[in-house]
Amino acid sequence: MTSPQRPDALFDMTAVARNTARGRAMGSTFDFLREEVADRMRDRLMDINRQFDSILDIGGRSFMTGAKAVGLPADDAALDTEPKSHDLVISNLSLHWVNDLPGLMVQANHALRPDGLFMASLFGGDTLHELRHALIAAEAEVTGGANARVIPFADVRDLGSLLQRAGFALPVTDMDSITVTYEHPLKLMQELRGMGEANAMTTRSRTFLRRDVLMRACDIYAAKFAGPDGRVPATFHVMYMTGWHPHESQQKPLRPGSGKINLADALKAGKPPKAE
Numbered sequence: 001m002t003s004p005q006r007p008d009a010l011f012d013m014t015a016v017a018r019n020t021a022r023g024r025a026m027g028s029t030f031d032f033l034r035e036e037v038a039d040r041m042r043d044r045l046m047d048i049n050r051q052f053d054s055i056l057d058i059g060g061r062s063f064m065t066g067a068k069a070v071g072l073p074a075d076d077a078a079l080d081t082e083p084k085s086h087d088l089v090i091s092n093l094s095l096h097w098v099n100d101l102p103g104l105m106v107q108a109n110h111a112l113r114p115d116g117l118f119m120a121s122l123f124g125g126d127t128l129h130e131l132r133h134a135l136i137a138a139e140a141e142v143t144g145g146a147n148a149r150v151i152p153f154a155d156v157r158d159l160g161s162l163l164q165r166a167g168f169a170l171p172v173t174d175m176d177s178i179t180v181t182y183e184h185p186l187k188l189m190q191e192l193r194g195m196g197e198a199n200a201m202t203t204r205s206r207t208f209l210r211r212d213v214l215m216r217a218c219d220i221y222a223a224k225f226a227g228p229d230g231r232v233p234a235t236f237h238v239m240y241m242t243g244w245h246p247h248e249s250q251q252k253p254l255r256p257g258s259g260k261i262n263l264a265d266a267l268k269a270g271k272p273p274k275a276e
Contacts, residue, residue, distance in 0.1 A: 009099045011151075013074045015200035016097045020071075023196030030194025033180065037121050037238055038063045038092050040176065044119065044240070045088075052088035056081055056111055058104075058120075059094025072098060079107040086111050091120040093238070096153060097200065105166035115247035118168060124153045125175065125237030130225045131188065135209075138217035147205045159241045168243025169250050176238045181231040185221040188234050 023030065041062070045052070055062075058079070060069030070080040072094060089108045098104050108118050132150040139146040156175045163171035182188045192198060209217075226232050244250060 009202055011097055011099050012200050012202045012204075013072065013097075013099070015204075016072060019193075019198045019200055020196040022198075023194050026194045030191055033178070033195065033236065034061050034093050035063060036178070037176075040238075041090065041092060041119060041121055041240070044242075048117070050087075050117070052117070054086045054113075055088045055090060056086045056108075058089065058091035058108065061092040061094055062090045063092070064090065073104070073107075079104065079111060081111045083110045084113050087113055087116050089116070089118045091122075093121055093123060095120055096122040096124065096151070101154075102162055102165055105162060105168075109167050109243075109245055112245035114245055115249060116245045117242065118163075118244070119240070119242045121238050121240050122154070123236060124156055124159075124239040126235060127153050127237045128192075129235060130221060130233060131185070133224070134185065134217040134221035135213075137220050139209075139213050142210070142213045142216055148201060148203060149199050149205075149209070151199065151201055153237070154239070156237075156239045159239060163241055163243040166243070167246070169246045171241070171243045173239065173241045175240065178236045178238060179233050180236065181227070181233050183231055185218040185232055188232070 038061070042064075055064055055067040057064060057067040057069045059072055067090070068081070068086075073079055089111055091108075095101060095104070105118070112118060128150050135149045136146045139149075156173055159173040160171050163173070180188075180191075182191070221232055222230075
């Protein structure tokens with residue numbers, strides 16, 4: 001049973017699902033960025049000496065064979081899986097659309113067996129800052145006001161604390177910056193639509209962007225950001241996070257004060273301190 005949309009929710013999950021379905025209906029032409037990030041995530045998994053037999057894919061975009069794919073749940077809905085039923089829970093470029101990310105991460109942790117792995121990628125940081133600037137500037141210039149047309153993104157520095165709050169052990173976060181160039185800003189907007197990344201904020205304008213505003217935004221985008229070849233860049237900051245369901249076999253951090261070297265003596269010797 002689907003839970004109703006919370007009135008204070010940032011994202012309209014019905015619109016998120018509709019945009020995702022529309023993007024998939026447009027075919028695989030627009031999957032190149034998700035496929036690139038999925039490849040990077042598979043490379044990270046290969047560095048882990050572990051076989052994952054039962055995989056849960058939140059969002060269904062990991063491109064992993066044999067994974068059980070589930071959609072993003074509505075705000076208060078439970079993740080469609082059983083507790084302690086998977087070795088790996090993975091999500092590729094989907095979680096930036098979740099209203100309650102901490103709650104979903106807790107559910108992902110519950111879905112893992114002991115010593116199971118959670119790995120996710122999501123857009124964050126200054127993703128699409130060029131498009132955001134052009135749209136705000138154009139709408140303010142032409143109409144005297146502006147609507148939020150590019151969603152806000154989380155900061156990578158917040159993800160580590162979210163992993164800890166969700167109960168994961170050994171949390172790790174990092175970020176890649178990927179720049180894609182397009183012959184025209186309209187090509188970028190078509191790409192985002194085909195990726196299912198159209199605006200789904202609850203506060204979004206329900207009317208189409210006026211043509212004069214759109215054309216002015218394209219002019220501003222090109223004037224400020226185009227390279228010598230006339231192509232315009234779009235920045236995507238991809239944030240990664242990994243964490244493990246706790247297990248007694250995992251490495252434990254040293255207790256504060258457990259080091260057995262005197263720091264002053266080490267500095268006098270001109271050598272870095274070593275733990276025994």
